[in-house]
Amino acid sequence: AQSVAQPEDQVNVAEGNPLTVKCTYSVSGNPYLFWYVQYPNRGLQFLLKYITGDNLVKGSYGFEAEFNKSQTSFHLKKPSALVSDSALYFCAVRETGANNLFFGTGTRLTVIP
Amino acid sequence: DTGVSQDPRHKITKRGQNVTFRCDPISEHNRLYWYRQTLGQGPEFLTYFQNEAQLEKSRLLSDRFSAERPKGSFSTLEIQRTEQGDSAMYLCASSLYLGLAGVSYEQYFGPGTRLTVT
Numbered sequence: 626a627q628s629v630a631q632p633e634d635q636v637n638v639a640e641g642n643p644l645t646v647k648c649t650y651s652v653s654g655n656p657y658l659f660w661y662v663q664y665p666n667r668g669l670q671f672l673l674k675y676i677t678g679d680n681l682v683k684g685s686y687g688f689e690a691e692f693n694k695s696q697t698s699f700h701l702k703k704p705s706a707l708v709s710d711s712a713l714y715f716c717a718v719r720e721t722g723a724n725n726l727f728f729g730t731g732t733r734l735t736v737i738p
Numbered sequence: 739d740t741g742v743s744q745d746p747r748h749k750i751t752k753r754g755q756n757v758t759f760r761c762d763p764i765s766e767h768n769r770l771y772w773y774r775q776t777l778g779q780g781p782e783f784l785t786y787f788q789n790e791a792q793l794e795k796s797r798l799l800s801d802r803f804s805a806e807r808p809k810g811s812f813s814t815l816e817i818q819r820t821e822q823g824d825s826a827m828y829l830c831a832s833s834l835y836l837g838l839a840g841v842s843y844e845q846y847f848g849p850g851t852r853l854t855v856t
Contacts, residue, residue, distance in 0.1 A: 629780075659844060668742070668829060668847035669781070715780050724794055725771065726845060728780030 627652045627720050631729035638706045639737050646701040646732045648716030657719040658699040659726065660690055662712045669715060675699060686710070706736045740764060742848035744830050750854045751820055758816045759851045763832030770813050771845060772805055773829040774798065781829050787813060788835060820855045827852050 628651045638644045650656055657676055661669040673684025680692045690701045701714060713733050717726040743762045751757050763770045769788050773781035784803070785795045789810040799805075802820075807813040817824055831845035 661847070666849070668744075668849040669831075671844045671846060674844050717780070724769075724786055725783035725796075726773075726781070727783070730778065730780050 627718055627723070627727045629716050629718050629727055629729035631714075631716055631732045633732050634730075635733050635735070637735045637737060640708055641705050644703050644706045644710070644734065644736070646714050646716075646734060648699045648701065648729060649697050650699060650716070650718045651697060652718055652720045654721040656699075657721070658690070658692060659717040659719070660684065660688070660699075660701050661715045661717060661728075663715065663731070664712050672701070672714075706734075708736045708738050710734060711736045742830055742832055742846055744828075744848040744851050746851055747849060748852045748854075750856065753822060753855055754819055756816065756818045757820060757853065758814050759828055759830075759853075760812060760814050761830030761848060762812045763830070764846055765811075767832035767834050767846075768810070769833045769835045769845075770807055771831040771833070772813070772815050773831065773847075775827040775829055775850070776825075784815075817853075820853075822855045825853055825855045 630649045659674045660672040663669050672688050673682050675682050675692045683689045688703050713731045715731050716729045719726050745760045771786040772784040775781040783796050784799050785805050787807040790807050802818045805815045827850040829850045831847045833845045
């Protein structure tokens with residue numbers, strides 16, 4: 626069975642500082658990994674994905690994520706946080722052969738001016 | 739903007755009433771998904787369609803729930819005899835599936851329909 630853990634409900638970071646939002650996963654076989662962001666009263670917006678290849682993937686709005694197979698992690702990172710990055714971030718996984726996404730419980734990121 | 743759209747955005751209904759939601763996917767996308775999101779949780783998969791065929795249903799999709807995608811374009815999700823536990827955000831997503839290539843691109847989500855059952 627697939628599962629996703631986002632160990633931090635809340636992450637606070639000062640504007641301009643680097644940010645990391647953590648995600649670990651458990652799947653059978655090779656994972657497809659995704660990050661989505663949700664702003665208030667809006668749907669989820671796709672940020673980036675890992676399917677295969679380079680372990681460091683770059684996405685929208687300056688975000689990137691590093692796939693670590695040995696640690697089964699896919700942490701979201703950004704070198705310099707903006708106040709506008711404040712939102713709810715979801716990590717999701719799809720097992721090979723599955724068709725739906727399985728989401729974590731989300732991490733609320735607050736960037737402090 | 740030609741993204742995924744959902745209607746209505748908000749719905750308040752009394753327990754026992756039926757409700758229907760509509761989703762219009764991105765036009766070239768052949769797969770359409772329904773998810774449910776409750777407060778403090780991530781979205782949970784309900785069902786998905788490839789073109790007009792409903793290919794998978796989650797155990798969360800009780801027999802009071804029914805989804806259709808009659809022409810392979812828009813989809814409707816109906817909840818009969820609503821219960822207070824049905825209160826949630828219902829999200830629709832679409833994606834492009836490339837058949838034999840087996841490639842399923844990322845899912846793009848609509849803004850959701852927030853259902854409140856009183």
